[in-house]
Amino acid sequence: MRFTIFEVAAALNAEVFGDGSVTITGASEPALAGADDLALAMDPKYAEGLTTGSARAAILWDGADWQSFGLEAAIVVPRPRFAMSGLTSLLDPGPEIAPGVHASAVIDPSAQIGEGAAIGPFVVIGSGVRIGKDARIASHVSIASESMIGEQALLHAGVRIGARVVIGARFICQPGAVIGADGFSFVTPEKSRVEEARASLGAETSAVNASWTRIHSIGSVHIGDDVEIGANSTIDRGTIRATSIGHRTKLDNLVHLGHNVSVGEDTLLCGQVGIAGSTKIGNRVVLGGQVGVSDNIFVGDDVVAGGATKIMSKVPAGRVMLGYPAMKMEQYLEAGRNWRRLPRMMEDIKALKKAVLSDDKYD
Template sequence: MPHTIAEIAQALGLRAEGALDLAITHAAEPAQAGRDALAMAMDPKYAAGLAQGQAQAAILWDGADWQALGLKAAVFAPRPRWAMAGISELLDPGYDFGAGIHPQSFIHPSARVADGACIGPFTSIGARAVIGPNARIAPNVTVAEDVVIGADVILHAGARIGARVRIGDRFIGQPNCVVGGCGFSFVTPEPSGAEDVRASLSGERQVRAQKWHRIQSLGAVRIGDDVELGANSSIDRGTIRDTVIGSGTKIDSVCQIGHNVQMGEDCMMCGMAGVAGSARIGNRVLLAGKVAVNDNIFVGDDAIVGGASRVFTNVPAGRAVLGDPATKLETQLEIRKIIRRLPRLVANVAKLQDAVFGPDRKG
């Protein structure tokens, strides 16, 4: 559905100039924008692309000369990415989940589905499950027994929700996510080789044949409101207590959260990151891509963990860490500077050895 520039500016709370009645149908990059597109040119480096495209209107950086750029109208965005969030929400056509309960879905007779919920074909809703108002559940989703799902939840195709999981309102589960799989917990009759190494912090251990025995996951998973779980990501159920994800937390694709993890509110966990069992993550923590958090440690409120870091010890609240093993950001940057100097240092040491021992030294 077309939107006028005036409607877009009002929806985003931004200033607009020019032909405010100009209608656009979609957003586009400047060079690919047609006459009915809103060009995304929120930084001066994108200005050249406007001349290559045919856009009549654009979202521009604050203070841009829209007329000199050959436009008929412009919306000005002091904070570009915030404006991007608003415009993407306004123009998003969404997904077609259909209406009502598809006849090829299976709803257990004891399950309760609230008004306005949509359930797609080949989806299974288990015994005593509760599906909240206006939930939208795509095809090929599995919701197990005794699950409670809140209002306005979206479960995309292939999502799997395990038994006794509790999910709050407005949860978004991207395709093939899994909530409530069994935790990865195993034990051997005698102390395992891994336990010996961990206790001694050396390679010395008693080598013996061992068989692994599963520790069953008696807990479940509790998820707050406004949480998003990315495609192919998983959250394991707890061993005794529930695994908990706080409200507002956003988890990217291909992430793993182990059993018993307690994650706070408004956290962000980027792609391929993992949190091992029984770790505690505070509120508003950022775990960048490929971060690994060790089991049974604590990451404090407002901590930031840089990409590909390996966190083996507790992280105090508010600290930014980086590296493997993760250290304070400023410490890690100094370490990396020193590493870059190593070839020159080795060469200098070789020259000193030549001066002291002669070029024919051995070793």
């Protein structure tokens, strides 16, 4: 598909310089760009590549002298990374799903399919399911009974939606994600070894000879509008009440939310984040890769946790956290400096001890 520079600029709400009728078919790094590519030189450090590539048009940084690079057209943007969002949205056609319902799809007669929806091959849709208008569902997706999918949703191949799950508009779910599986909740007839360890803060106790019995999850999952779920992420349904995700929240690949977890709006959960059951995450929280959050705690609004942080107790709003166990960032950095000093400190202590013992012999 071809786009004029005018069309690209309109998608970015940006200014055009030169011949806006020039057309492009894709985007490229400047040095590798062909004549039909839009060169992405949104920082002065990429300027040299414009002289070696063959691009006729480029996106440039604010204040760039576009004519000095021999370009026919240029788009100037003040915030390059934000411009990438609009550009990639324009150039990404998404998965090819033919309009209507594929002949191999299995849809219960009681399901309601919205106008303009596209249902791909081998999709299975259960009883009482409602699919919003203009939703797109790729191959091998299964949606269990009584679930609701909002308008303009996009479910990539192999997504699994459990029973009674409610999902808002413009939802995007990457391949292999599972939403609405049973929560991991088990109990023993008598107090378990784990319960005793937690109550005693780790004191040794006798072994408990008991088998684990499942507590079934009869709740569901509720997901707001404009939410995105990464590939192979898993969101367990609640035990009684619903596990929930607020509007505009984004989950990376391999994120796991346990049963009864509540995640607020505009929150970002990076790859391999794990949040244990019944924990509440506030609005605008950012959890870096491999962050772990313990069960039954609260993480306040606007908290940021760096990669591999382990949050084991309540975090007040606005904190920046690092480490295991999690602590304020400035405390963690100071602690890190002290850890590096420990070997030298131990040598100093040994020398002092040796000197003191040597003096004692002559008293």
